[in-house]
Amino acid sequence: MRIDVLTIFPEYLEPLRAALLGKAIDKKLISVDVHDLRDYTHDVHKAVDDSPYGGGPGMVMKPQVWGEALDDVCKPDADGTLPRLIVPTPAGQPFTQETAREYARLPWLAFACGRYEGIDQRVVDDAAGRMQVDEVSIGDYVLVGGEVAVLVMVEAVARLLPGVLGNPASAEQDSFSDGLLEGPSYTRPELWRGLAVPDVLRSGNHKLIDRWRRDQALERTFARRPELLDRLADDQLDKHDRAL
Numbered sequence: 405m406r407i408d409v410l411t412i413f414p415e416y417l418e419p420l421r422a423a424l425l426g427k428a429i430d431k432k433l434i435s436v437d438v439h440d441l442r443d444y445t446h447d448v449h450k451a452v453d454d455s456p457y458g459g460g461p462g463m464v465m466k467p468q469v470w471g472e473a474l475d476d477v478c479k480p481d482a483d484g485t486l487p488r489l490i491v492p493t494p495a496g497q498p499f500t501q502e503t504a505r506e507y508a509r510l511p512w513l514a515f516a517c518g519r520y521e522g523i524d525q526r527v528v529d530d531a532a533g534r535m536q537v538d539e540v541s542i543g544d545y546v547l548v549g550g551e552v553a554v555l556v557m558v559e560a561v562a563r564l565l566p567g568v569l570g571n572p573a574s575a576e577q578d579s580f581s582d583g584l585l586e587g588p589s590y591t592r593p594e595l596w597r598g599l600a601v602p603d604v605l606r607s608g609n610h611k612l613i614d615r616w617r618r619d620q621a622l623e624r625t626f627a628r629r630p631e632l633l634d635r636l637a638d639d640q641l642d643k644h645d646r647a648l
């Protein structure tokens with residue numbers, strides 16, 4: 405998978421080169437190229453933003469700069485492929501595990517990191533004439549810029565790629581993979597500060613263990629995110645689940 409990131413703070417994306425993702429880059433499972441938006445300015449001040457039409461607080465990022473940057477970075481590759489252009493914004497569609505799974509199937513992602521009060525809307529409208537553009541939100545809160553959102557999304561997507569995680573089963577069993585929150589986990593010692601590991605987990609009876617884990621996931625989901633249960637298809641809950 406090819407990943408391009410356009411930003412005015414390239415150093416913000418350095419964490420992508422650390423740890424697990426750094427190893428994935430070394431193994432050439434992903435390539436990450438970060439582009440400094442200011443390289444596409446032509447004035448002495450390297451201006452990337454301006455006052456908003458219609459007034460109001462803050463600044464809006466200039467369309468000319470973004471237009472040149474996207475033309476340069478999102479050029480069709482050898483077989484004419486263009487990237488999925490992803491624009492983090494609090495006003496976007498929710499980025500979920502399902503989105504991560506969709507993106508993990510794509511060959512090329514390009515992320516446009518907005519700052520200030522956002523990017524001139526014509527940048528998205530113009531790019532949408534050439535490639536699919538997704539405006540996505542990683543949560544109902546407002547960040548200062550899109551770079552942190554890109555770190556979140558790249559990690560959520562890259563961990564799904566074959567060879568990135570040591571144990572692929574982790575990605576299959578993590579929260580949301582079956583529509584439920586993950587239940588509690590335990591490791592040694594058996595007793596810690598007077599707190600014991602649930603006996604069932606030391607029973608060796610894997611049928612019972614699986615049942616207990618499913619029950620814990622259902623109870624936790626019901627307690628913390630009941631709306632996720634509404635989304636479960638009828639065939640995903642068996643009669644034991646319904647009895648809980």
Ligand SMILES: Nc1cc(-c2cccs2)n[nH]1
Binds near residue numbers: 494541545549553
């Ligand atoms: N979910 C989300 C995205 C954002 C921002 C993206 C770009 C600037 S602020 N805040 N919250």
